[in-house]
Structures are given as structure tokens and as C-alpha cells.
Amino acid sequence: MPSDASELAQRLARDAEAVCRHYLSNGRRQGRYWLIGDVRNTPGRSMFVRLNRSNKGAAGKWTDAATGEHGDLLDIIRESCGLVDFHDVAEEARRFLMLPRSELRQSRGAARRLVQGGSQEAAIRLFAMSRPIAGTLAETYLRKRGISAVHHGGALRFHPRCYYRPNDEAALETWPALIARVSDLSGRTTGVHRTWLDPDVFDCANLGKAPIDTPRRAMGHLLGNAVRFGGVDDVLVAGEGIETILSLRCVLPTLPMAAALSANHLAALLLPPSLRRLYIARDDDPAGELALATLTERSLAAGVEAVALSPRLGDFNEDLRSLGVNELRGALWRQLAPQDVARFLSLAAIERG
Known part of the structure; x- marks a missing residue:
């Protein structure tokens, strides 16, 4: 895997659209650019990310017209994830790059495998990329359901932008999600369960679950586990x-x-x-x-x-x-x-x- 900043940025730039879809999920593609409000994934159109190399610059470079900020895809990962140390940014970039290209492309078949079916290996990766639930929307969701003291022993985590596709024809979405680890009798991870959450959890009439058709799904090997x-x-x-x-x-x-x-x-x-x-x-x-x-x-x-x-x-x-x-x-x-x-x-x- 790449180690220094320039090599990481170059590798990310090869799949610039996939990076944007993952970390700037509130934006959308328009022509050769990804449009978003700012580098912290705020909805809007003032920031644009180049998706392909052109005479105007390299893929992955971005500029925020409202603030004058600019940078590359490593900066997007740092700001959208709220990271401080470059070590943590590099680790997050490496985790992203370790995903097979078939899972990063937005083709119908790849998206179906990623968000609907899902292998045991994909489940393990998703759990590893998630974060502890303390102080997250997942903890808020559980408290809304009366669960104030969460004795979960590390079986629960939170992902701020977990892929969701309601059916084969629908567009890929991202929602925050409570991620639960499924394991066998030996403690080996065999799958995960995802509960997609509503960011407006305090105002949600559905007890905090996202307003989507199937807010709960599992992936991996479940039977007996x-x-x-x-x-x-x-x-x-x-x-x-x-x-x-x-x-x-x-x-x-x-x-x-x-x-x-x-x-x-x-x-x-x-x-x-x-x-x-x-x-x-x-x-x-x-x-x-x-x-x-x-x-x-x-x-x-x-x-x-x-x-x-x-x-x-x-x-x-x-x-x-x-x-x-x-x-x-x-x-x-x-x-x-x-x-x-x-x-x-x-x-x-x-x-x-």
C-alpha cells in the first residue's frame, strides 16, 4: 500500500468520484466536477472537485469558491472525518484504498454486492472502518429508545456514511448507521447488521431510524450466529x-x-x-x-x-x-x-x- 502523502493522493485521485461519493455524500456530480457546499460535506454548490485530469488541473484537486480554500483528496478525508493527525488521515485513506475497485465503482452490479448482499470480508471491512459509538448519533438513537447504559462490549460501532440502495434501479445513498458485529461461537466475525439512522433523530417519529424502505439489513454469514x-x-x-x-x-x-x-x-x-x-x-x-x-x-x-x-x-x-x-x-x-x-x-x- 502507498505510504507517503503524494503517493496516497495520487492513488485516491484515480478514483476521485468514488472518494467524493464516500466522503462528500451530500454532493453530486455535474460534468467533470463534484459539487458540494464545503470540504466538511455540507450540502451546497460552492466547492467543486475535479474528477478527471484536464488542462485546468489534476483529478482530485478542489477549490471552495466561497472561502478560497483548496486542497486535494487527503484534505477532504481529513476534514470530512474530523481527523487531526496526518497518521490518522493516512490510515483512513489506506482503509479506503484497500476496498476492491469493484466495490468502489458505482455500477449497478458492484453497488448491489456492496450494499445489498455483501460477503463476510466486506462485513469485516465495514466494521473495521466504523468508529466507537460514544458521542455519536448511534448513542443518541439508543438513548431515544430508552437504552441509556449501553453494555455492548465492543459489538456495536457507528459509521457516519454507510451505503444504502433500496433496489437495483434506485440511486446509491449514504446514511449514518449503527453497525453491529455478528460472530460465531468462537468469536470470529461472520457478518454485520446495519441500522440506518435519521440525522434529525430528535425530531424523527420513527424512533430514530432513517426514513427509508428498509432501515435494517444484515450482510455476511448469519445462520446460527x-x-x-x-x-x-x-x-x-x-x-x-x-x-x-x-x-x-x-x-x-x-x-x-x-x-x-x-x-x-x-x-x-x-x-x-x-x-x-x-x-x-x-x-x-x-x-x-x-x-x-x-x-x-x-x-x-x-x-x-x-x-x-x-x-x-x-x-x-x-x-x-x-x-x-x-x-x-x-x-x-x-x-x-x-x-x-x-x-x-x-x-x-x-x-x-
Whole structure:
């Protein structure tokens, strides 16, 4: 991979449009230029980036007519990502350049592979390119759903401009996204789950999800695997959605949990060999009932005790938002095995609630 600034800039300039689509996603192409408000990805038309070499300058060079600022694609990466040290800028540029060219081109076939299907390798790259959720829109989104203490153990990250295409014919879009790592029983990353978010999360009626057709999608190898929170010993809670599991972790932060991402995947979840008791956090709908029945049967056949955890409303996130953490804690206290109450649930907290 290129190491010095000039070589990095030259390599980026070969795919100048792809760089602009990724880091200046609020702009658009017009002729031989990419138009945008400024280098920090503000919508507008005062800044223009040359996409092809011409007698007026090299590809990747840009000028902001409103401020007189100018630079190259490394400057775009620095400013749009809010980076300070050149080391961090170079690392981000190298990560971008490591993506295969087929994934950077905006052709229909490549975009479909990148944003709709997606391999395990692409999932690993996406998670590596994402950032911790602290102080990001992802943390705001979770707090809006009542999840104020996020005990995620590094399974969750945030990407400010994650690709999204609603269908083969639609234009490629970018939205901020909560990125969740899917892993197998050995802890190996097998995929990711993306929840695209609305930047106007406080005003969004859809609880912070982006106003798009399918704001949740997964990529990679999912069957039998899950988004995992905590290392499993002999007890595990398994459920469908990430928000459902995080709601339970607001009350049971030390109890290992797994989000299978759908009812069908919950039914097919692979069980750790050390497992002795499995709590199944069901959703209150027909698909949730079927997943509960199937996973219970599989657990008992493997010699694992299966215990259903039932929400009062549609799911445990709805319980958390509507009833509050103390009511949720009391409801779980009545459903857990006595030894697990003493082990994982604070009785003092129940009495204070």
C-alpha cells in the first residue's frame, strides 16, 4: 500500500468520484466536477472537485469558491472525518484504498454486492472502518429508545456514511448507521447488521431510524450466529432484535446475551457447548411464538434447560420505553431462576424500585 502523502493522493485521485461519493455524500456530480457546499460535506454548490485530469488541473484537486480554500483528496478525508493527525488521515485513506475497485465503482452490479448482499470480508471491512459509538448519533438513537447504559462490549460501532440502495434501479445513498458485529461461537466475525439512522433523530417519529424502505439489513454469514454481548459460560439470554437485547442488558448487564436478528435466525441459533440454561426473550407475535417453540425443542434435545422471558407489551424495548427500568427489573425478577436472580440481578435495586 502507498505510504507517503503524494503517493496516497495520487492513488485516491484515480478514483476521485468514488472518494467524493464516500466522503462528500451530500454532493453530486455535474460534468467533470463534484459539487458540494464545503470540504466538511455540507450540502451546497460552492466547492467543486475535479474528477478527471484536464488542462485546468489534476483529478482530485478542489477549490471552495466561497472561502478560497483548496486542497486535494487527503484534505477532504481529513476534514470530512474530523481527523487531526496526518497518521490518522493516512490510515483512513489506506482503509479506503484497500476496498476492491469493484466495490468502489458505482455500477449497478458492484453497488448491489456492496450494499445489498455483501460477503463476510466486506462485513469485516465495514466494521473495521466504523468508529466507537460514544458521542455519536448511534448513542443518541439508543438513548431515544430508552437504552441509556449501553453494555455492548465492543459489538456495536457507528459509521457516519454507510451505503444504502433500496433496489437495483434506485440511486446509491449514504446514511449514518449503527453497525453491529455478528460472530460465531468462537468469536470470529461472520457478518454485520446495519441500522440506518435519521440525522434529525430528535425530531424523527420513527424512533430514530432513517426514513427509508428498509432501515435494517444484515450482510455476511448469519445462520446460527448472532450479535453477542458478553462471554457465555453456562447461562445465556437469546432474542431477536438488538434493541430488545440491549433493553434487557440495562437491567442485567453481566448476563451474557445474543441477538439473532430475526425470528428465523433465533430458531436456528447455535448453542454453546458449555450452556446449561437458555433464556429465550420472545417477541409477542406469531413469528416470536414459533421461534420460541423451535428453539425450546432444540435446547431440550441438547440437554439445555429453556426458559421463556415474556414481555408485557410487544417486546422488551417497548416494555423499557413504556414501563421504565424498575418495572422491567421487577418483571424479570419474577421470570428468572432464583439462582440467576442472586447471580445477575440486584435485589437491592429491586427493593429501591
